[in-house]
Amino acid sequence: MCGAVRGAVRGALPWPRARPARLPQGWALEGAQDRTGQDRTIPVRGRPEWPEAEKAEKLARGAALKWASGVFYRPEKLEALGQYRSRETKRNNSIQARLKSTVQSYLEGVSAGLEQLRAAAEEVQSVRRELGAARWALGGSAERRQDLQRMRALMAEHVQLASVVKVLPQLFSAPVPVFSRTLELLHEQHLLEAHAELMMLEQLRDDVLFQLHLRGLSSAQATVLSYFRGLQELNESLAKQLWGIVGRSLQLVREDPVLFVSAVRIIEREEKIDDALLLDATFLPPGRPKGWRQKFYHVLQETITGSRLLTARVDTTGPGLSRHLAALQREVVAELLVVKDLMVQCVPAHYNILSICPAMYHQALSSHLQDILQEDLDKQGLFLLLEWVLHVYQSPEMMGHPGLLPEVDVSALGPLISPDLVDQTERKYVVKVKASVLEWMQRTLEVEFKEWFREEEPETDHQGFFQSALPVIVMQMLSENIRVASLITASLQQKVYGMALEELEAFLGRLREALVQCGKEHQKERAVPTHYVPYLLATLNNSLALSSSVSSLHPDTAPREVPASLQAALDRTQRKACQLLLEELLLDLQVGWAVASAWPCICSSALPFSPQRTPRARTRVQRLLLTESERLVTSQYVRALMQRRMVCRGQEERGQLCRRLLQDATQLRELFQGLGLDRSQQSLEAVFALRELICLKDPALLSLEVLGFITKYPDVSDEHVSSLLDLRGDVSKELRHMVLEMMAQHPQAPPEGYQSIFSTILVPAPELPFCLRKGKCA
Structure with missing residues (x-):
């Protein structure tokens, strides 16, 4: 049964390998070799090739075989085999009929196209013959063409x-x-x-x-x-x-x-x-x-623009520029009056001559002044130009002349020179004024320095205080320049004011250098200058006068605070003068623990600078001297304590040291308090704080005490604390390391306004043992 089915199917749908693909009529197979040299058979008719036909036939046979195997896989389906064959036969006949009809219509179209091409070729040949005849006919008419060209011309x-x-x-x-x-x-x-x-x-x-x-x-x-x-x-x-x-x-x-x-x-x-x-x-x-x-x-x-004054060479030195500006003022006003009174009657109204002529003069003057500003003008020339541009030009003496109003509106003309150029000119003027002020101050300082070496004492004011003409000269010069700048603009006045403060600050720096130079001369020879201390007191009084006069330089009439940098410069100058005065005290002040009479030395050296001994110094100067004297005594006292010259060998010596520290500090405090220095203004509290560290009985509490001490005095260093620990004599290495480590972990920043004490005290480095061997030093 299965064999019969397979035979029937094979008869109905032949397998692809059963026979080769059928070629169209008129085609044949020829042997050929491909590029590799292998023989292959290809269909040819005029040697065309149809590889798609064979591929399509294989695909069709495969699809048919798949369909048949799916339909006839059961025996009962074989009964309908005849019906399938008949239906497929009719379908193939229909397809072949349609293909024949399509090919026939295609062949008929090709035949008609060939006939049309043949007719077109015949027409082209006819046109070519006619064109050749026309070209031959026109070849002899070239001479006639030239005749026609002449006739056309x-x-x-x-x-x-x-x-x-x-x-x-x-x-x-x-x-x-x-x-x-x-x-x-x-x-x-x-x-x-x-x-x-x-x-x-x-x-x-x-x-x-x-x-x-x-x-x-x-x-x-x-x-x-x-x-x-x-x-x-x-x-x-x-x-x-x-x-x-x-x-x-x-x-x-x-x-x-x-x-x-x-x-x-x-x-x-x-x-x-x-x-x-x-x-x-x-x-x-x-x-x-x-x-x-x-x-x-x-x-x-x-x-x-080309008028004589606007094109002439301007003499910018001396009074030449002033005369030129005055001539410009007169000529421009006179010509504009002619325009308003006479020219306006000679031209039509739509010429708008009263608006155009002032604008032309305005533009010509602007260009002319810009050319003048390109030159290197001195201070006076820059001032004259600024004053003329910003004030004279718009004043009733020129563009605001009553004879020009109301037709000439100077406000509609705009600025004569741009605001940027005005600002640039003001800056040039400030630079020139600065150079003049610097030169003048330098000469004033040189005269002041020479006066310090005179054989006479300095001058005194109506109250009997030492002084010199330095503050008056400096302040008058600065205030006069600021006042002159106020005649131009407020911005120029502000620029000159800022320059004046900068120059005053720089002048104070040079004054300090002069004081140092004078101090060096005095150290070389004590008798030079003869009146060294009185002139230092006069300098202190002068510095105080400058400090009180700086606020008057401000353009506003209301009192102003002195800028911080300038105030710092004034303070440094005062401290430098105080330092030179107190150096006289240092020559006699010798604080040391080996001298039993150290306290009388301190008192006798501090008393010469009491208010009763300096009657020619102002009250604020006396207080400053007293404050600096107290700070110097405290500093020298602490410095002597830090010199590593003694070490307490037991509790009894530490007690003696504490009693001596309490006695000295108390007497010094009472001394300066009696001289008029309030207890809150004294720095001797540092000695009392050091005494607390030395008198502490339990060394284990030193870390807490030191922490409180550095909080109160943040300028204390590790060397200072180490020196105090050495002075106690009972601090182990482990405890010292712990205290120093605690200081490193809790750094303290000085508060604002803090007066340092310990930062000026240098502690000598510990002496290292001397060894000759390479072994460990004892």
């Missing part, structure tokens, strides 16, 4: 001559001597008559050119223009006279305004002609529009 010339002949009556209507007569009128300055003749000639020329333009004969215009070539000379001569009159307009309106009025009327005539021609823009004659009104403004601007 003659025709064009004939047309032009005919057009010119038509306008000859108009051309001959112009009298021959009109050109010469117009030139004579121009030379005699009969401008209106000459311009009337000129307009008549231009009108005739323009009418002729317009007729040629309408006939499309633009090439004939060259002949007409050559006939009227004298018009260009007349135009140039008239324009030259007009611009010469406009250039002398300010003089003419005062002497002979008729000529200027004639020139303006001519300019107005030409403007009307320009407007009419521009309104009908179909044809513009040569040289139009003339634009003589704009030329009028341009010549007027050049006349103002």
Whole structure:
């Protein structure tokens, strides 16, 4: 049964390998070799190749086999085999019929196309023969073509001559001597008559050119223009006279305004002609529009800009610049008054001459002043220019003159020079003033330094205090420069004020250097200067006077605080003078534990600087000296304590040291308190704090005590604490390390206004043991 089914199916649908693909009629198989040299068989008809046909047949057979195996996989399906075969046969016949019909219609279309191509080829051959005959016929007509070109040129010339002949009556209507007569009128300055003749000639020329333009004969215009070539000379001569009159307009309106009025009327005539021609823009004659009104403004601007004062070489040294600015002021005002009173009556109102002329003067002056500012002006020149630009120019003496108001509005003209240029000029002025102030202060300081070495004591004021002329000279010079700057602008005053503070601060630095130099001379020889201390007191009084006078330099009348940097410079100068004074105390002050009479030495050295011993110093100076004396005594006392000269060998010696420290500190505090220095202003509390560290009985509590001590005195270093621990004599290495580590973990920043004590005290380095061997030192 299975064999029968397979046979039936194989008979209905043959397998792909059963037979090769069927080729179309007229095709054959030929043997060939591919590129690798292998033989292969390909279908050819005129040697075309159909590899797709074989592939399509294989795919179809595979699809049919798949379909048949799916339909006839059960025996009962074989009963319908005949029906399937009949249906597939009918379908194949239908497809073959459609294919034959398609191929037949395709062949018929190809046949019709071939017939059309054959007819087109015959027509192309016919056209080619006819073109060849035409080319042969035209080959002998080249000479006739050249004759036609000459005839065409003659025709064009004939047309032009005919057009010119038509306008000859108009051309001959112009009298021959009109050109010469117009030139004579121009030379005699009969401008209106000459311009009337000129307009008549231009009108005739323009009418002729317009007729040629309408006939499309633009090439004939060259002949007409050559006939009227004298018009260009007349135009140039008239324009030259007009611009010469406009250039002398300010003089003419005062002497002979008729000529200027004639020139303006001519300019107005030409403007009307320009407007009419521009309104009908179909044809513009040569040289139009003339634009003589704009030329009028341009010549007027050049006349103002090129005036004698604005182009002359300016002498910027000495009073030359002042005279030049004054002359500019007089001339500009006088000329603007002429414009307002006379010129405005000679020109039409729409010229707006009262607005244009001031703007022209404004622009010319602005450019002129910018040129002057390019030069290296001195302080006085810069001041004069700033004052003239910012004050004189807008004042009633110049642009705000009563005779110019209200027609001339100076506020509408804008600034004469830009704000940036004003600021740049102000900065230049400040630089010049700074150089002058620096030179003056340097000379003042040199004179002051020489006075310190005089054989006489310094001068005294009405209260008997030592002083010199230094503060008065410095403050008068600075305040005068600030006052002068206030005459220009507030911004310049502020710039000069800032410069004055900077220079005063720098001057205080040079004053300190001079004090140091004087101190060195005094150290070399005690008798030089003779009155060393009085002049130091005078310097302190001067510094105090400068400090109280700085606030008066501020531009505002209300009192102002002294800037922090300047106040610091004043404080440094006062401290430097106090230091030099107290160095006299250091020569006698010797604090040491080996001397039993150290306390009387301290008291006897501190008393000379008490208020009763310095009557020529002001109260604030005396208090400053007393404060610095107390701080110096405290510093020297602590320094002696830190010298590592003694070590307590037990509790009894530490007790003796603590009692001595308490006794000295108490007596010193009472001494300075009796001299007028309040207890809260004294630095001796540091000695009491050191005593607490030394008297502490339990060394284990040292870390807490040291932490409180560095909190109160943040300028204490590790060396200071180590020296105190050495002084106690009972601190182990482990405890010392713990205390120093605790200090490293809790650094303290000095509060604002803190007066350092320990930072000026140097602790000597510990002496290292001397070893000769390479082994460990004992």
